[in-house]
Amino acid sequence: MSGELEIINLAKVFGGLVAINDVSLKLEPGSLSAVIGPNGAGKTTLFNMVTGHLRPTRGSILLDGEELVGLSPRTIVKRGIVRGFQVASLFGTFTVEEAMAAAVHAHRDRLFDFMGTFPDPDSLERARHVMSLTGLAAKGARRCDSLSHGDRKLLDIALALAIDPRVLLLDEPTAGMGRDESRAMIDRIHHLWEHERMTLVFIEHDMDIVFSIAQTVFVLRSGALLAKGSPAEVRAHPRVIEAYLGSAA
């Protein structure tokens, strides 16, 4: 199975600030992991290096053994690493189904295939499959700009999934949601991971959510990896309790 992401001795320095300090970790193919840590720990910087939006100061990022450092964000998407970006709103008056089909179509480099139909049947089929997995099937005819906050976030994830990633990165998928809505979102994410079995890693602040679905939890603090392990191991880790959970619990 593909989708192994290995980060080796990664570092990012902004001026005099060490945002990521010699971090090494491995995501197994098809695994579901979470990255947690206090504000400013370096979580988003880590994601930005994996997607090619930031160039590491040092270190290596391997997808199924192949180096990603130095590749453009677009090439990294082509290699199969996709992030759920806040892009749903860019589709404005498109319907949900049109936006989804456009995402698949563009990824398959068919956008400029003027002789073909849009959307082509394959793209539409993939789009509909992902809409049904993410619970958006009933909203296919809705304009993107009329969706609720929660549905927009779902569409962001669906747009990322539409292009069949090997690794899916989600940066705080429940941000701005109430407790029930967060729970529903996380159940959806778990459901789609179970069906698609891509390697999934998410940044999340809500500890209940993290401990309820992640197989492996990575804890960052001040740019360094403080702990990693199963939710039970991380919850019981003395340094994690002292540095992070102690203040949140």
Ligand SMILES: Nc1ncnc2c1ncn2[C@@H]1O[C@H](COP(=O)(O)OP(=O)(O)OP(=O)(O)O)[C@@H](O)[C@H]1O
């Ligand atoms: N482009 C940048 N230039 C300079 N400093 C940056 C830049 N991006 C991030 N930083 C700094 O790097 C550190 C890590 O930031 P990062 O956003 O990765 O943390 P985070 O764990 O995602 O935090 P949060 O939970 O608040 O989103 C912070 O001190 C931040 O101010």
